[in-house]
Amino acid sequence: MTDTTPPFPRRFGRFAAGLAVMPALAGCSYANLSFLAPQGPIAAAQRDHFWLVIAITLVVVLPVFVLTPVIVWRYRYGRRATYRPRWSFSRRLEYLIWGVPFLIVAILAVFLWRQTYALDPYNPLPSDNEPLHVQVVGYDWKWLFIYPDQHIATVDELVFPADRPLALELTSDTVMQSFFIPSLGSQVYAMNGMVTRLHLAADGPGRFRGENSQYNGKGFHTQRFSARAVSPAAFSDFVERVRRQGRALDRPTYQILDGRNTVPELTRALDGMGDDALRFSAIPDGLFSAIVAGGPVQALLPGPVVTSARQTPLHQPQGGTP
């Protein structure tokens, strides 16, 4: 025997290893992209649930993978295995093939029910510290983060202290969007005239990729943002800095922000430069509710009145959550 090909299991092992290193070859890590590398308690619970469901479902799936080839091989035409062309029913097998899937689903249903309640995005997260309130507004094609208690706002940059959970309220000033930070937890739709809620938390300081996952036009794929969990001190510094150096959100600025543009386009339109280009100070109270109500946003802001460039249709207050 001079065959140099490794036996099958070893070859397969190499193949699997090859698959696993492919991403590493691409020179990057998956951290902060995916709930499979969770950076917060919600995402971690989702990952566990994910693998659990796979494990339980495999009970009915694996036999198919294994038995199908066996049956086809054993009963292939031209072989002398038992042939029972009229056999078509067995009560015992029937109990098995209805019973086992039913049992599996029953077990899964228990977990489903529990996890759906436990991970309800509307649930405040347990923590020793007060949650940080942030109001999120979706525009075409960027997110505005309003910090009502700090009276500041940022575009496509969500900064929060790592030791405090996030309590988010979401709406959209345009078509429906879906707010999503995969490595922290759930996504929830943001809809015009409505407020939805989402609670997230990070395990520690870090930077996490966030996105809109609901298609909303040609700038959709650029609607990514970064969420940063920082130390409490760094957070205060950040707030201070925005208060001092952020620009005013006046009427003309809001007008541009509200238009259909991507972040680079927005920055250019606002002649902004540097880190503080899209940070706003002196945010008035009630901005978020005015946006939700679709009403007097301009009335809250300083600066000259501008007439709408985008034909924003008349808004009717609707409020409430779906």
Next chain:
Amino acid sequence: MTLNHFLDLALGRLDWHALPFWEMVEQPTLSHIVNGSIVTAAASLVVLGALATVVLITRYGKWKALWSDWLTSVDHKRIGIMFIVVALVMLARAIIEAAFMRAQQAVGLDGGFLSAEHFGEFFTTHGTIMIFFMAMPFLTGVINYVMPLQIGARDLSFPVMNSISLGLTAAGAALIMVSLVLTPFSTGGWSGYPPFTEASFNPGAGVDYWIWAVTLSSLGSTMTGINFAVTIYKERAPGMHLFRMPLFCWTALCTSILMIFAMPPLTVATAMLALDRYLDFHFFTQDLGGDMMNYVNLFWLFGHPEVYILILPAFGVFSEVFSTFSGKRLYGYKGLVIATMCIAVLSFTVWLHHFFTMGQSPSINAAFGIATMLIGVPTGVKIYDWMLTMFRGRVRLTIPMVYALGFLILFVIGGMTGILLANPSIDYQVHNTLFLVAHFHNMLVPGLLFGMLAGYQMWFPKAFGFRLEQRWGYRAAYAWIAGFMLAFFPLYALGLLGMPRRAVGFIEPAYLPWTIVAGIGALVVLFALFSLVMQFWLSLRQRHANRVPVGDPWDGRSLEWATPAPVPEYNFPVIPEVSSRDAFMREKDLGQAYQRPAEYRDITMPANSALGPILTVTGFLMAFGLVWYLWWLVILAGVASLGALIARSFVRRTTKVIRAEEVRETHEAWLRQVAETPAVTRDREQETSNRGRPAAPVSGAVQ
């Protein structure tokens, strides 16, 4: 009235900008040139293809034959074949579009070659075509052809309505094809969610193309559903009790019931959206009391049952394939029927799983999640029933069987990811990502598409009288399976890495290896498509060698195999009497197949009708006029449709008679041929000696 006024009236909002190359002529940037060239090439293909068809038909003088043998025919078999032709043409287009999208994402790191708008049109047309103009016509065509034969009927209950259903579907497909020449198409996805599709965000013609194409198709499908259901209820041969029907007919019945109840919500949703856009109704707008969530609910009230409309007929095909090519009765027939019914009923109770993330309370989400998982039970049962059908059989790895086995293995993976998605707390992570895209392709490609292709391979000899070539057939089948795996398994990974669906580009290098593999998969899928074309071409050339005039090349079990291939217009010279399941197999077992009927009678068949083709044209023109605001055209075409309907009600001669003498001659000639044809055993069924007469089952069977 000035010239301008006149032009406004005559041309509506059509202008130069509708031409696919206009933008690149006006602003010749690189991106405009690349994208403009792609669309222009596609548009030229459409125009040239249409021209070539016209020229060829004229050259061979086939207009009359086309009109009287095909377009005005109300024969369920011909209508079925025309449905499938529409489906195959649209399949080719949608797959090429898919390949473009995969190519774009394979180079989509920080760029790519497609513009965002163009990519938006690609996924919208691909999705819309695949669902409404590939899958629906394909399964409608197969049911049309096979079901009446299997229940021993001469035609559907409403043959003219059948031709109208085909017409409306074809009109919708034509509208989508025309949108390549007079652009743009919608970018709102196959689901067309407002407010993105409202006039305030998308004022152009694109969304209107989508609305009317889908509306035409949904009207056609509603009528199809009614037609199939009534046929199954009323036209079964004597003795063909419901529980003696082949399983394919059961799935056809469930699918038609689903069509009857699920298509109207879609028609209503698109009609309301049209009212919003044309007459400012504010059903789904942001303001004046509109609520887009109503659309979302209406759409998925259609959308979820729709996926079972798509999958059930394929389940039916696979049931026939597994039992035929295992030479064995279907295992657990009653269980399969019950499972099919369960699926049909449950499918109306789960639509909310398409928007777990809309902010409902956990109790609602959990209830719908559990209902969704429950569907997994009857589906799992089916999988095991098919495995048990092969158990203790004599399994032949024919081409339909390759598709079926590919389906069996791949479908359970899709089922597993479906169970994952049914968990709201997991869905919060993978919703709207490529994980979802991978999941539904995992159901629809092995489920629906493989099913239809298996059916095409199995019943083609029945319809045309010769078997399909097999080398390219096998190549196609294996390439489909491999291509599917390469193209879609990476999407699971991408989805888990948080890559959203419908993204023209991305900035994460981590995605690149996966999108490249998926791009290679798309190439393999293109090869599969090419193999199907090659197979068809070679089969045409070898049609004499592969003839199966006796009509039973696979040792079939149900009544359609008891007829000659191709099947005569009246299907059965005398309506058969049925005394058991697997009716034809029983006749063969008892040595009673191919009997000479005691007497022949005149057969009354529905006469040709021009109503179908007329409504195709007027329906298309009305929709086209609505898209481009050509109100005069809408009115003219509307009046013409109405006129045609009224005129039809005055037609007296709606039937024709085929004389008993003629039936006798044809049938006796065939019986002589049967007697002369040597029977072949199953190991030679793919050889030219297979003339469609099977030898008695293998010896050694323990009954």
